[in-house]
Amino acid sequence: MANINLRPWREELRKDKQNRFIALLIGAAIVAAGLSFLWKTDLDNRIAYQQSRNAYIQTASRQLDSQIQEIENLRRQRAELLARMEVIQDLQGKRPVIVRVFDELVRTLPDxxxxxxxxxxxxxxxxxxxxxxxxxxxxxxxxxxxxxxxxxxxxxxxxxxxxxxxxxxxxxxxxxxxxxxxxxxxxx
Structure with missing residues:
Protein backbone atom coordinates (compact mmCIF):
# COMPACT_ATOMS: atom_id res chain seq x y z
CA MET A 1 0.00 0.00 0.00
CA ALA A 2 1.15 3.48 -0.56
CA ASN A 3 2.32 5.70 2.11
CA ILE A 4 -0.45 8.12 2.78
CA ASN A 5 0.16 10.91 5.12
CA LEU A 6 -3.03 11.97 6.66
CA ARG A 7 -1.62 15.00 8.28
CA PRO A 8 -2.82 18.25 6.75
CA TRP A 9 0.74 19.51 6.08
CA ARG A 10 -0.33 21.74 3.25
CA GLU A 11 -2.80 23.53 5.42
CA GLU A 12 -0.18 23.88 8.14
CA LEU A 13 2.29 25.18 5.58
CA ARG A 14 -0.31 27.58 4.25
CA LYS A 15 -1.18 28.67 7.82
CA ASP A 16 2.51 29.09 8.66
CA LYS A 17 3.09 31.17 5.50
CA GLN A 18 0.01 33.20 6.29
CA ASN A 19 1.23 33.87 9.86
CA ARG A 20 4.64 34.92 8.56
CA PHE A 21 2.94 37.17 5.98
CA ILE A 22 0.77 38.76 8.67
CA ALA A 23 3.83 39.21 10.91
CA LEU A 24 5.76 40.79 8.02
CA LEU A 25 2.76 42.95 7.20
CA ILE A 26 2.42 44.08 10.81
CA GLY A 27 6.19 44.65 10.99
CA ALA A 28 6.10 46.66 7.77
CA ALA A 29 3.14 48.68 9.09
CA ILE A 30 5.01 49.34 12.36
CA VAL A 31 8.16 50.34 10.46
CA ALA A 32 6.07 52.56 8.09
CA ALA A 33 4.27 54.13 11.05
CA GLY A 34 7.61 54.70 12.78
CA LEU A 35 9.15 56.21 9.66
CA SER A 36 6.11 58.43 9.05
CA PHE A 37 6.22 59.50 12.72
CA LEU A 38 9.93 60.33 12.38
CA TRP A 39 9.30 62.13 9.08
CA LYS A 40 6.39 64.12 10.60
CA THR A 41 8.46 64.98 13.70
CA ASP A 42 11.39 66.10 11.56
CA LEU A 43 9.06 68.17 9.37
CA ASP A 44 7.44 69.75 12.45
CA ASN A 45 10.88 70.53 13.89
CA ARG A 46 11.99 72.14 10.61
CA ILE A 47 8.77 74.21 10.45
CA ALA A 48 9.21 75.30 14.09
CA TYR A 49 12.85 76.19 13.42
CA GLN A 50 11.90 78.23 10.33
CA GLN A 51 9.09 79.96 12.25
CA SER A 52 11.53 80.88 15.01
CA ARG A 53 13.92 82.27 12.38
CA ASN A 54 11.06 84.23 10.79
CA ALA A 55 10.02 85.58 14.21
CA TYR A 56 13.62 86.62 14.88
CA ILE A 57 13.82 88.38 11.50
CA GLN A 58 10.50 90.16 12.14
CA THR A 59 11.65 91.27 15.60
CA ALA A 60 14.97 92.48 14.20
CA SER A 61 13.13 94.23 11.36
CA ARG A 62 10.84 96.04 13.83
CA GLN A 63 13.87 97.07 15.88
CA LEU A 64 15.61 98.37 12.75
CA ASP A 65 12.44 100.22 11.71
CA SER A 66 12.28 101.90 15.11
CA GLN A 67 15.98 102.76 14.90
CA ILE A 68 15.49 104.17 11.39
CA GLN A 69 12.58 106.25 12.68
CA GLU A 70 14.72 107.46 15.56
CA ILE A 71 17.55 108.33 13.15
CA GLU A 72 15.10 110.25 10.94
CA ASN A 73 13.83 112.13 14.00
CA LEU A 74 17.40 112.95 15.01
CA ARG A 75 18.21 114.13 11.47
CA ARG A 76 15.11 116.33 11.45
CA GLN A 77 16.01 117.76 14.87
CA ARG A 78 19.58 118.31 13.68
CA ALA A 79 18.34 120.15 10.60
CA GLU A 80 16.05 122.30 12.76
CA LEU A 81 18.90 123.08 15.15
CA LEU A 82 21.23 123.92 12.27
CA ALA A 83 18.57 126.22 10.81
CA ARG A 84 18.14 127.92 14.18
CA MET A 85 21.90 128.26 14.57
CA GLU A 86 22.13 129.73 11.09
CA VAL A 87 19.41 132.27 11.89
CA ILE A 88 21.12 133.18 15.16
CA GLN A 89 24.50 133.50 13.45
CA ASP A 90 22.90 135.59 10.72
CA LEU A 91 21.31 137.85 13.32
CA GLN A 92 24.57 138.07 15.25
CA GLY A 93 26.41 138.93 12.06
CA LYS A 94 23.87 141.57 11.05
CA ARG A 95 23.63 143.22 14.45
CA PRO A 96 26.50 145.63 13.77
CA VAL A 97 25.10 146.26 10.29
CA ILE A 98 21.79 147.52 11.69
CA VAL A 99 23.64 149.87 14.01
CA ARG A 100 25.76 151.12 11.11
CA VAL A 101 22.65 151.61 8.94
CA PHE A 102 20.96 153.74 11.60
CA ASP A 103 24.19 155.66 12.13
CA GLU A 104 24.43 156.29 8.38
CA LEU A 105 20.78 157.38 8.26
CA VAL A 106 21.61 160.04 10.86
CA ARG A 107 24.82 161.08 9.05
CA THR A 108 23.01 161.57 5.74
CA LEU A 109 20.26 163.67 7.34
CA PRO A 110 20.75 167.37 6.49
CA ASP A 111 19.58 170.23 8.76
Missing amino acids: GLFYSDLRKTGELVTVVGMAESNSRISTLMRNFERSDWFQSPNLTNVSAADDRRAGYSQFNLSVTQTTPEVEEGDEQ
Whole structure:
Protein backbone atom coordinates (compact mmCIF):
# COMPACT_ATOMS: atom_id res chain seq x y z
CA MET A 1 0.00 0.00 0.00
CA ALA A 2 1.15 3.48 -0.56
CA ASN A 3 2.32 5.70 2.11
CA ILE A 4 -0.45 8.12 2.78
CA ASN A 5 0.16 10.91 5.12
CA LEU A 6 -3.03 11.97 6.66
CA ARG A 7 -1.62 15.00 8.28
CA PRO A 8 -2.82 18.25 6.75
CA TRP A 9 0.74 19.51 6.08
CA ARG A 10 -0.33 21.74 3.25
CA GLU A 11 -2.80 23.53 5.42
CA GLU A 12 -0.18 23.88 8.14
CA LEU A 13 2.29 25.18 5.58
CA ARG A 14 -0.31 27.58 4.25
CA LYS A 15 -1.18 28.67 7.82
CA ASP A 16 2.51 29.09 8.66
CA LYS A 17 3.09 31.17 5.50
CA GLN A 18 0.01 33.20 6.29
CA ASN A 19 1.23 33.87 9.86
CA ARG A 20 4.64 34.92 8.56
CA PHE A 21 2.94 37.17 5.98
CA ILE A 22 0.77 38.76 8.67
CA ALA A 23 3.83 39.21 10.91
CA LEU A 24 5.76 40.79 8.02
CA LEU A 25 2.76 42.95 7.20
CA ILE A 26 2.42 44.08 10.81
CA GLY A 27 6.19 44.65 10.99
CA ALA A 28 6.10 46.66 7.77
CA ALA A 29 3.14 48.68 9.09
CA ILE A 30 5.01 49.34 12.36
CA VAL A 31 8.16 50.34 10.46
CA ALA A 32 6.07 52.56 8.09
CA ALA A 33 4.27 54.13 11.05
CA GLY A 34 7.61 54.70 12.78
CA LEU A 35 9.15 56.21 9.66
CA SER A 36 6.11 58.43 9.05
CA PHE A 37 6.22 59.50 12.72
CA LEU A 38 9.93 60.33 12.38
CA TRP A 39 9.30 62.13 9.08
CA LYS A 40 6.39 64.12 10.60
CA THR A 41 8.46 64.98 13.70
CA ASP A 42 11.39 66.10 11.56
CA LEU A 43 9.06 68.17 9.37
CA ASP A 44 7.44 69.75 12.45
CA ASN A 45 10.88 70.53 13.89
CA ARG A 46 11.99 72.14 10.61
CA ILE A 47 8.77 74.21 10.45
CA ALA A 48 9.21 75.30 14.09
CA TYR A 49 12.85 76.19 13.42
CA GLN A 50 11.90 78.23 10.33
CA GLN A 51 9.09 79.96 12.25
CA SER A 52 11.53 80.88 15.01
CA ARG A 53 13.92 82.27 12.38
CA ASN A 54 11.06 84.23 10.79
CA ALA A 55 10.02 85.58 14.21
CA TYR A 56 13.62 86.62 14.88
CA ILE A 57 13.82 88.38 11.50
CA GLN A 58 10.50 90.16 12.14
CA THR A 59 11.65 91.27 15.60
CA ALA A 60 14.97 92.48 14.20
CA SER A 61 13.13 94.23 11.36
CA ARG A 62 10.84 96.04 13.83
CA GLN A 63 13.87 97.07 15.88
CA LEU A 64 15.61 98.37 12.75
CA ASP A 65 12.44 100.22 11.71
CA SER A 66 12.28 101.90 15.11
CA GLN A 67 15.98 102.76 14.90
CA ILE A 68 15.49 104.17 11.39
CA GLN A 69 12.58 106.25 12.68
CA GLU A 70 14.72 107.46 15.56
CA ILE A 71 17.55 108.33 13.15
CA GLU A 72 15.10 110.25 10.94
CA ASN A 73 13.83 112.13 14.00
CA LEU A 74 17.40 112.95 15.01
CA ARG A 75 18.21 114.13 11.47
CA ARG A 76 15.11 116.33 11.45
CA GLN A 77 16.01 117.76 14.87
CA ARG A 78 19.58 118.31 13.68
CA ALA A 79 18.34 120.15 10.60
CA GLU A 80 16.05 122.30 12.76
CA LEU A 81 18.90 123.08 15.15
CA LEU A 82 21.23 123.92 12.27
CA ALA A 83 18.57 126.22 10.81
CA ARG A 84 18.14 127.92 14.18
CA MET A 85 21.90 128.26 14.57
CA GLU A 86 22.13 129.73 11.09
CA VAL A 87 19.41 132.27 11.89
CA ILE A 88 21.12 133.18 15.16
CA GLN A 89 24.50 133.50 13.45
CA ASP A 90 22.90 135.59 10.72
CA LEU A 91 21.31 137.85 13.32
CA GLN A 92 24.57 138.07 15.25
CA GLY A 93 26.41 138.93 12.06
CA LYS A 94 23.87 141.57 11.05
CA ARG A 95 23.63 143.22 14.45
CA PRO A 96 26.50 145.63 13.77
CA VAL A 97 25.10 146.26 10.29
CA ILE A 98 21.79 147.52 11.69
CA VAL A 99 23.64 149.87 14.01
CA ARG A 100 25.76 151.12 11.11
CA VAL A 101 22.65 151.61 8.94
CA PHE A 102 20.96 153.74 11.60
CA ASP A 103 24.19 155.66 12.13
CA GLU A 104 24.43 156.29 8.38
CA LEU A 105 20.78 157.38 8.26
CA VAL A 106 21.61 160.04 10.86
CA ARG A 107 24.82 161.08 9.05
CA THR A 108 23.01 161.57 5.74
CA LEU A 109 20.26 163.67 7.34
CA PRO A 110 20.75 167.37 6.49
CA ASP A 111 19.58 170.23 8.76
CA GLY A 112 15.96 171.29 8.30
CA LEU A 113 14.78 167.77 7.50
CA PHE A 114 13.41 164.98 9.71
CA TYR A 115 12.10 161.47 9.25
CA SER A 116 8.56 160.62 10.30
CA ASP A 117 8.51 156.96 9.18
CA LEU A 118 11.16 154.38 8.26
CA ARG A 119 10.37 150.94 6.88
CA LYS A 120 12.69 148.22 5.68
CA THR A 121 11.52 145.43 3.39
CA GLY A 122 14.36 143.14 2.40
CA GLU A 123 17.10 145.51 1.27
CA LEU A 124 14.73 148.37 0.39
CA VAL A 125 14.42 151.19 2.96
CA THR A 126 11.37 153.44 2.57
CA VAL A 127 11.61 156.89 4.19
CA VAL A 128 8.76 159.30 4.83
CA GLY A 129 9.81 162.67 6.16
CA MET A 130 9.34 166.43 6.29
CA ALA A 131 11.67 169.04 4.84
CA GLU A 132 11.84 172.84 5.09
CA SER A 133 12.60 173.03 1.37
CA ASN A 134 13.02 170.90 -1.70
CA SER A 135 16.75 171.66 -1.80
CA ARG A 136 17.12 169.82 1.52
CA ILE A 137 15.49 166.77 -0.05
CA SER A 138 17.99 167.02 -2.93
CA THR A 139 20.83 167.23 -0.40
CA LEU A 140 19.48 164.10 1.33
CA MET A 141 19.42 162.24 -1.99
CA ARG A 142 23.01 163.30 -2.78
CA ASN A 143 24.09 162.18 0.72
CA PHE A 144 22.46 158.79 0.13
CA GLU A 145 24.22 158.54 -3.23
CA ARG A 146 27.65 159.25 -1.64
CA SER A 147 27.06 156.84 1.25
CA ASP A 148 28.74 153.41 1.27
CA TRP A 149 25.67 151.93 2.97
CA PHE A 150 22.98 153.15 0.56
CA GLN A 151 22.54 153.35 -3.18
CA SER A 152 19.92 154.24 -5.79
CA PRO A 153 17.77 156.78 -3.93
CA ASN A 154 14.37 157.15 -5.56
CA LEU A 155 12.08 160.06 -4.70
CA THR A 156 8.48 158.96 -5.24
CA ASN A 157 6.44 161.85 -3.85
CA VAL A 158 6.84 165.43 -2.65
CA SER A 159 3.77 167.30 -1.42
CA ALA A 160 2.93 170.25 0.77
CA ALA A 161 2.50 169.35 4.43
CA ASP A 162 -0.78 169.75 6.31
CA ASP A 163 -1.82 172.98 8.06
CA ARG A 164 0.05 172.21 11.28
CA ARG A 165 3.38 172.13 9.45
CA ALA A 166 3.01 175.12 7.18
CA GLY A 167 6.10 175.74 5.06
CA TYR A 168 7.22 172.08 5.15
CA SER A 169 7.13 169.56 2.33
CA GLN A 170 6.33 165.93 2.96
CA PHE A 171 8.34 163.45 0.88
CA ASN A 172 8.46 159.71 0.22
CA LEU A 173 11.82 158.28 -0.70
CA SER A 174 13.11 154.74 -1.17
CA VAL A 175 16.74 153.70 -1.10
CA THR A 176 18.53 150.35 -1.36
CA GLN A 177 20.64 149.35 1.62
CA THR A 178 23.99 147.74 0.81
CA THR A 179 26.81 146.41 2.92
CA PRO A 180 30.16 147.82 1.87
CA GLU A 181 32.98 145.42 1.10
CA VAL A 182 35.43 145.03 3.95
CA GLU A 183 38.94 145.89 2.83
CA GLU A 184 41.86 143.85 4.13
CA GLY A 185 43.14 145.21 7.42
CA ASP A 186 39.91 147.23 7.89
CA GLU A 187 37.54 146.05 10.64
CA GLN A 188 33.96 147.17 11.21
